[in-house]
Amino acid sequence: MKRKSSSREEWAAQIAALDAPVVRKEPITVDRIVTTALALVETEGFAALTMRRVAAALGTGPASLYAHVRNKAALDDLLIGTLSRNVSVPTPHAARWRAQFVEVCGQLRDQFLRYPGIAQAALAAAPANLDTLRITEGLLGILLAGGVAPKPAAWAIDAALLYVSAYTVEASLRRHPDRAEDSRVVDRDEILARLRMLPVSRFPHTVEHADKLNSGEGHERFEFTLQLLLNGL
Amino acid sequence: MKRKSSSREEWAAQIAALDAPVVRKEPITVDRIVTTALALVETEGFAALTMRRVAAALGTGPASLYAHVRNKAALDDLLIGTLSRNVSVPTPHAARWRAQFVEVCGQLRDQFLRYPGIAQAALAAAPANLDTLRITEGLLGILLAGGVAPKPAAWAIDAALLYVSAYTVEASLRRHPDRAEDSRVVDRDEILARLRMLPVSRFPHTVEHADKLNSGEGHERFEFTLQLLLNGL
DNA sequence: CAGTTGACACGAACAGTGTTCGTCCGTAGA
DNA sequence: TCTACGGACGAACACTGTTCGTGTCAACTG
Numbered sequence: 001m002k003r004k005s006s007s008r009e010e011w012a013a014q015i016a017a018l019d020a021p022v023v024r025k026e027p028i029t030v031d032r033i034v035t036t037a038l039a040l041v042e043t044e045g046f047a048a049l050t051m052r053r054v055a056a057a058l059g060t061g062p063a064s065l066y067a068h069v070r071n072k073a074a075l076d077d078l079l080i081g082t083l084s085r086n087v088s089v090p091t092p093h094a095a096r097w098r099a100q101f102v103e104v105c106g107q108l109r110d111q112f113l114r115y116p117g118i119a120q121a122a123l124a125a126a127p128a129n130l131d132t133l134r135i136t137e138g139l140l141g142i143l144l145a146g147g148v149a150p151k152p153a154a155w156a157i158d159a160a161l162l163y164v165s166a167y168t169v170e171a172s173l174r175r176h177p178d179r180a181e182d183s184r185v186v187d188r189d190e191i192l193a194r195l196r197m198l199p200v201s202r203f204p205h206t207v208e209h210a211d212k213l214n215s216g217e218g219h220e221r222f223e224f225t226l227q228l229l230l231n232g233l
Numbered sequence: 234m235k236r237k238s239s240s241r242e243e244w245a246a247q248i249a250a251l252d253a254p255v256v257r258k259e260p261i262t263v264d265r266i267v268t269t270a271l272a273l274v275e276t277e278g279f280a281a282l283t284m285r286r287v288a289a290a291l292g293t294g295p296a297s298l299y300a301h302v303r304n305k306a307a308l309d310d311l312l313i314g315t316l317s318r319n320v321s322v323p324t325p326h327a328a329r330w331r332a333q334f335v336e337v338c339g340q341l342r343d344q345f346l347r348y349p350g351i352a353q354a355a356l357a358a359a360p361a362n363l364d365t366l367r368i369t370e371g372l373l374g375i376l377l378a379g380g381v382a383p384k385p386a387a388w389a390i391d392a393a394l395l396y397v398s399a400y401t402v403e404a405s406l407r408r409h410p411d412r413a414e415d416s417r418v419v420d421r422d423e424i425l426a427r428l429r430m431l432p433v434s435r436f437p438h439t440v441e442h443a444d445k446l447n448s449g450e451g452h453e454r455f456e457f458t459l460q461l462l463l464n465g466l
Numbered sequence: 467c468a469g470t471t472g473a474c475a476c477g478a479a480c481a482g483t484g485t486t487c488g489t490c491c492g493t494a495g496a
Numbered sequence: 497t498c499t500a501c502g503g504a505c506g507a508a509c510a511c512t513g514t515t516c517g518t519g520t521c522a523a524c525t526g
Contacts, residue, residue, distance in 0.1 A: 028504075051484060055505095062484080072484060083437040083459075120353075123402050127424065133431070133439060136446075140438040148444040152457075155449065159396065166399035169356050183523050191360065198366070205373040206366060209383040212370075214360075216388070224385075225392040225462075232461035261475075284513060288476095295513080302492050305513060 030068045033193070034078050038115060041079070045172070046117030051075075076121035077129055083111040084131035089138025097146030102117060102226050104139060105164055109222060112168035119168040136161070148233050156229055163229075167222055188214055261291060263301045267311050271348060274312070278405070279350030284308075306432050309354035310362055316344040316351070317364035322371025330379030337398055338371060342455060345401035352401040369394070380466045389462055396462075400455055419449055 026032070036057045041049050051072055055062045069075045087107040090100050112119040125132070136157055143153035195210035206213065216224075259265070269290045274282050284305055288295045302308045320340040345352040352407050357363070369390055376386035428443035439446065449457075 008449065050482085052482080061505050061507095063486080066485070067503055067505095081504075123399060124406055133436065137436045137439045140442070144438060151445040151448065154442060154446045155454050155457050158446075158454065158463065159461065162399040162403065163392065163396055166356060166395040170395065173357055175255075203366065203370045205377060206370045209373065209387060212384040212387045213391075221388050221391065224388050228389065228392070228465035229461050231465040263470095283511085285511085294476050296477075296515080299514070300474055300476095 028060065028064055028068060030078070032058065033065060033068060033075065034082055037075060038082065041115040041118055046115070046120060049075075073112055073124070076118075077125045079115075079118060079124055080122045081129050081131040082148065083115070083122075084108070084129065084135055086111055089135060089136055090142075090146035092141045094145045094147070096122065097142050097148075098227070098230050100142045101139060101160075101230060102223055104142070105160055105226055106219070106222075108161075108164050109168055109219070112164065113171060116172035117169065119165040119172065122165045123162075123169070132161075143233070146233075154231055156233060160226060160229055163225060167225075261293065261297055261301060263311070265291065266298060266301060266308070267315055270308060270312055271315065274348040274351055279348070279353060279356055282308075306357070310358045312348075312351060313355045313358055314362050314364040316348065316355075317341070317362065317368055319344055320368055322368060323375075325374045325378035325379070327378045329382075330375050331460070331463050333375045334372060334379075334463060335391075337368065337375070338393055338459055339452070339455075341368065341394075341397050342401055342452065343396065346404060349405035351403065352398040352405065355398045356395075356402070365394075376466070379466075385466055389466055393459060393462055396458060400458075 018201070033054060037049055037054050040053060040057065043130075051062045051065055055065055058064075067076075069078070087104060089104055093100060112122065122132075139157045139160070140150075140153055143156065144150065191214050192210055195206060195213060198207050200207050266287060270282055270287050273286060284295045284298055287308075291297075298308075302311070320337060322337055326333060345355065352409045355365075371392070373383075373386055376389065377383065381389070424447050425443055428439060428446060431440050433440050436457060450462055
């Protein structure tokens, strides 16, 4: 009972606590951290994912997070693990192996695009994470069922996952250029105009085929690339 | 002459300046900044590339750099521009277009690998930079000479450059894991051991072909992927 | 030759980052 | 009932990119 020297503020806080004594502040868990972090990335992009901002969204300080997550890097790993868990891998169907492969990669792509810039973390954590290994396993099953030899299959999967990450990183940067205007170009017509502006003497092919260089509606280019990879197997 | 209140330190500095009055401090230029930055990245990795550290290496403070470089992002762009300028694109030879394509991509890969982690900047600045456009132009010439249609050529180039960046980013992170030991695995045998440790029930294919998953000496996988892309054209 | 101008260098500061230390406290076990 | 322990967290450290204002030197101008 040595708290006889409590300040006025503490006293007021104690009185205020009388109102809601039962609804104890919900404890911080890894799940709550991950959920909050994902919401933050979804609305403000990966660059805004900060220990401080996650903590603030949880109504606490940054130090509180380190009891549940070793690192910012560890948090990133958790995020891409969660995203990977959202990808469902079908049971291999020998006749449709190409379509199945593209479909799984497309799921991953959509997950990454939903949380802009998070693929940067995926590039860092690729091989270590258990949840991404589940996807690798699934893709391997699909390719093996399609009659592809193990080694080319493994290498093609690696290339495809790398491509998915790079594709989504680039797509996110194009849409979310930090501050709407600042030397970064977003508009596609603008890019086309700049390509046409190049000196024909030094960039003959680029100028001539400028329209093809940045063409492709939706994810046409994405699927084109994957088909390219698969057709070579 | 209102400097009569100079402190003792200033006085000492003035005396010291008598020794070398002619060798005026070399002015800061964009070239010196780029050279210093590249040396820094080469020895300590892209994560160590800091305005402050570049400035310190030049014997000044960070504010001095902003007279020559708008941003850290602008500096990054300059760096990958310089690296791109080191890549020499051959004049297209119709019969050897595949080899030429792979060779150019290999040059770019080696540039990126020499400066660990710098490919992260390449992923961000890809389409805007003039020097990388020179490479795109060269690759386009090679593919067109090989008889590839413009649109597939353009898309394949995009995919290949994306893959080069992703490949080098991942390779750099594997070699340079921030702090030698900290949940990140470097050793290849270690990765293999961990893959074999997986439960066979859930990861049958991964366990069975673990040795193929991370096989490939040198840049075998790199060239395999590029060949895959090219064979589909 | 004297004087002004303008570009560059830079010290100091601001707002923000990841991470750690030490303290508090509430709950569970003895 | 007392104790130990693990989570919560305030404060601080060492950084980051960037800006403001001041200084200082060079070259052009009258």
